Amino acid sequence: MITSFDRQTIRTINAEVAEALQQIGERHGLQIDLSGTTFSPTNFTTKFTCAVVSSDGVAQTREASDYDIYAPIHGVTLKVGDSFTHHGETYTIIGWKPRSQKFPILATRGGRTYKLAIPFVKMHQ
Secondary structure (H helix, E strand, C coil), rough: CCCCCCCHHHHHHEEEEEHHHHHHHHHHHECCCCCCECCCCCEEEEEEEEECCCCCEECCHHHHHHHHHHHHHHHCCCCCCCEECCCCEEEEEECCCCCCCCCCCEEEEEEHHHHHEEEHHHCCC
């Protein structure tokens, strides 16, 4: 029985919640991610986000949907999931952060997410 919450307890509970949500997501064709946990000794709050998974297996995140809206406005012709190479490193476009003025484009490289400037991506179209 839990009498108070600490970091280790929250990690254990969140791991169990994530496992249960993953099963629910698989059953309904969703990607469910946990994030933003805050806690005190007597309670905690965990945020989760659901995204529809398309037929090609890619989750339609808010950032991916925003990319489809904002990229054409700024003259970016690459689509979500497209890749380009810069100095031997391959970047894959995953989304757009509209509140980020200098580096709104999100891309992954080697499992990490990077924020990129519009001119940088347009240079590789």
